[in-house]
Amino acid sequence: MALSHQPTAQPLLLTEFYENNAYKSDRAMSVVPHVPQECESASKPKEQHQEEPKQKAAKPKEKPSSLCKTPPTTIRSKNNGAQFHRGIFLGEGGFARCFQIQDENGNVYAAKTIAKASLTSAKTRAKLLGEIKVHQSMDHPNIVKFVECFEDDVNVYILLEVCSNKTLMDMHRRRKRFTEQEARYFLIQILGAVKYMHGRRVIHRDLKLGNIFLDHGMNIKIGDFGLAALLLSDTDRKKTICGTPNYIAPEVLFGKEDGHSFEVDLWSVGIILYAMLIGKPPFQSKEVNLIYKKIKAIEYEFPAEIKISPEAKDLIQSLLNKDPNARPSLDQIADHPFFHGEMPSHLPSTCLEGVPHWKNLTPSLSRRNYLKLAAAAGIGPGSGDANPAPTSDMDVRPRKPAKILPECLSPKVSATNIRQLTEPPKQAVTRKLTAMVSKIKESPNKPPLRPLDKNVVASGLPHRSFTDVPPKEEIYLLRETIENIGRGLAGKGIIEASTHKTIRGFVSQWVDYSNKYGMGYQLADGCSGVYFNDTTSVVLSANVRNFDYITDSNKPWAGQATYTLDEAPQFLTKKLYLVKHFREYMMEHLYIPERALDHRDTSTDGKLVYMTDYLRTKQAIMFRLSTGEIQFNFNDHHKIVIGDAGRRAKYIDAARNSTELPLTQLVHRAKKISKLEQMSGGTSYDNDHLLQRLEFIRITLVGWYTRVSAAQSKV
Numbered sequence: 001m002a003l004s005h006q007p008t009a010q011p012l013l014l015t016e017f018y019e020n021n022a023y024k025s026d027r028a029m030s031v032v033p034h035v036p037q038e039c040e041s042a043s044k045p046k047e048q049h050q051e052e053p054k055q056k057a058a059k060p061k062e063k064p065s066s067l068c069k070t071p072p073t074t075i076r077s078k079n080n081g082a083q084f085h086r087g088i089f090l091g092e093g094g095f096a097r098c099f100q101i102q103d104e105n106g107n108v109y110a111a112k113t114i115a116k117a118s119l120t121s122a123k124t125r126a127k128l129l130g131e132i133k134v135h136q137s138m139d140h141p142n143i144v145k146f147v148e149c150f151e152d153d154v155n156v157y158i159l160l161e162v163c164s165n166k167t168l169m170d171m172h173r174r175r176k177r178f179t180e181q182e183a184r185y186f187l188i189q190i191l192g193a194v195k196y197m198h199g200r201r202v203i204h205r206d207l208k209l210g211n212i213f214l215d216h217g218m219n220i221k222i223g224d225f226g227l228a229a230l231l232l233s234d235t236d237r238k239k240t241i242c243g244t245p246n247y248i249a250p251e252v253l254f255g256k257e258d259g260h261s262f263e264v265d266l267w268s269v270g271i272i273l274y275a276m277l278i279g280k281p282p283f284q285s286k287e288v289n290l291i292y293k294k295i296k297a298i299e300y301e302f303p304a305e306i307k308i309s310p311e312a313k314d315l316i317q318s319l320l321n322k323d324p325n326a327r328p329s330l331d332q333i334a335d336h337p338f339f340h341g342e343m344p345s346h347l348p349s350t351c352l353e354g355v356p357h358w359k360n361l362t363p364s365l366s367r368r369n370y371l372k373l374a375a376a377a378g379i380g381p382g383s384g385d386a387n388p389a390p391t392s393d394m395d396v397r398p399r400k401p402a403k404i405l406p407e408c409l410s411p412k413v414s415a416t417n418i419r420q421l422t423e424p425p426k427q428a429v430t431r432k433l434t435a436m437v438s439k440i441k442e443s444p445n446k447p448p449l450r451p452l453d454k455n456v457v458a459s460g461l462p463h464r465s466f467t468d469v470p471p472k473e474e475i476y477l478l479r480e481t482i483e484n485i486g487r488g489l490a491g492k493g494i495i496e497a498s499t500h501k502t503i504r505g506f507v508s509q510w511v512d513y514s515n516k517y518g519m520g521y522q523l524a525d526g527c528s529g530v531y532f533n534d535t536t537s538v539v540l541s542a543n544v545r546n547f548d549y550i551t552d553s554n555k556p557w558a559g560q561a562t563y564t565l566d567e568a569p570q571f572l573t574k575k576l577y578l579v580k581h582f583r584e585y586m587m588e589h590l591y592i593p594e595r596a597l598d599h600r601d602t603s604t605d606g607k608l609v610y611m612t613d614y615l616r617t618k619q620a621i622m623f624r625l626s627t628g629e630i631q632f633n634f635n636d637h638h639k640i641v642i643g644d645a646g647r648r649a650k651y652i653d654a655a656r657n658s659t660e661l662p663l664t665q666l667v668h669r670a671k672k673i674s675k676l677e678q679m680s681g682g683t684s685y686d687n688d689h690l691l692q693r694l695e696f697i698r699i700t701l702v703g704w705y706t707r708v709s710a711a712q713s714k715v
């Protein structure tokens, strides 16, 4: 029976099982066990800018997250029977693995997945329940949205909004330092979120670059409430020593008697600002005990070689004050002269990779941007008192209606129960196959998403030449399977289920220089591009006046920014040069009159079409385009483009005769030709091998789908 958690008249109490009790989880080293007052414990941190130096560990312990196996493609909630389609792997922490997940309405979420096998202790379960309850009660534009949580036989899933640009830590690793404009932009949103939390009496206690996520629009989303604490009253103090060494406030480490309160988050904000501008946290050291010694003595410096404004220095110094009560309040921080500097209205996703440049950020425009951002985050002028305390218990109860929480988190569940729950059902594989087959029989229009060809599943690569005639029993599945794979890939965010009913993109020429740079191509609309080996792309418009730069080209969260050639950022000089070079080469050596084919201009929505992936096999080369279309160029110059998630096809024969039609019709035509071939004694009727080509496409897509799935589940 599911355990229902009704809101009670009591304030939400974050389970404090670890108060005065060292928390021994390996989880991301966010908790420092038994930090001695004089810091005698020593351990070896990571070499560079580590957020989480290693604890003193007598024997290496497996991370609880390693118990979390990749969930099945279709996840069924035990709570209400809802089904979700599992997508790509997003990341791993100490406790959880995170996957993209899609519900039946097509909504995509990040599913923080925790293996039930890692929840054998009552403390761990209580801790997770605490995290869920606190996070569930949060509703702020700069806090990761909590959607719901549920369980299946093996895992607990926490559904969150997807933060497609990962964390500030990931961006920091690539960039090393941020500009003051970026730091200002991020900081105002962080302050707004922290003010909101504190207003609801929640201390985060683990604010750090790695727990600050970025959504697709480069907006801050604070996440991971695993160490959050709720203060029950104004005089309530917390005494647990917890946090991440580089970010931990002195009163947490050394104020055991007095405990700590909201101000620990302000300290972490100071560390975050320093790290964003200087490139590493202020007290970083190779030894954890040295970090603590430096924190105790507030021993840090501003390296002379790194230029930062006196306002930034002043703000950092005021936040890194040993006396928690002397630290400025959140609204005072937002009012600091540091925020009088240049403030952009938004950040382009290209700043994930390189230093952005702004033109004309005048003081009045910056002020307007600041006011707008501050208002949206609920901080700064006119946003009310700093840290408004809730006046009644109501304020700290979950906002959302009562939810059914995972049964396995009930205090009544024992470790043995959990183990029983997590044991894999016997003969699961056989059952899955049987179910798959009967599903095909019962519902020929809705075959399952799994590949059907066992050899392909095993090798992940096509194993047949397209001139082989496919076995009869496979033919009837052809259309359904292509459509199906299309849908599967669309579900994984790999191709779009297009709203365009016609095929738009078409690669007219290509040059494979992937041993050094990448795949160069020219599209039928006259644009030229290179898919670089680092998965970024640059596409040049047909008139060679502007270009688009794409990060993570092969990912659903690819970032695309447009520049004119005159304003090309410096970090793109080399890539731009290569694109022009490839273009000239293709124009000079490869020009073939493919453009005579009737292709529409694909760049009408302002963004240029680009290649998102490619695959070469012995018989064909396959290109995937940002329009969601997949093009197959066979070695004998026949081409087939599959679009609209497998519902539409364009067929171009060797003489460049082009036909575009629903895939069903192409399959029908192919079957007819095949029949005629058989009637004419098995010899080729028109040399098109159309059915075989489609079968080749099906198998390649199956193989590709399998490889992508395997790569995404490689954990």
Ligand SMILES: Nc1ncnc2c1ncn2[C@@H]1O[C@H](COP(=O)(O)OP(=O)(O)OP(=O)(O)O)[C@@H](O)[C@H]1O
Residues within 6 Å of the ligand: 027, 028, 029, 030, 065, 090, 091, 092, 093, 094, 095, 096, 097, 098, 110, 112, 144, 160, 161, 162, 163, 164, 166, 213, 223, 224, 226
């Ligand atoms: N909302 C999200 N959107 C995108 N990716 C996410 C999201 N939440 C988590 N991730 C990814 O999953 C990883 C693990 O998540 P998270 O850090 O919350 O797990 P954890 O085990 O609780 O972490 P920790 O060890 O810090 O306690 C993150 O580092 C990130 O890469």
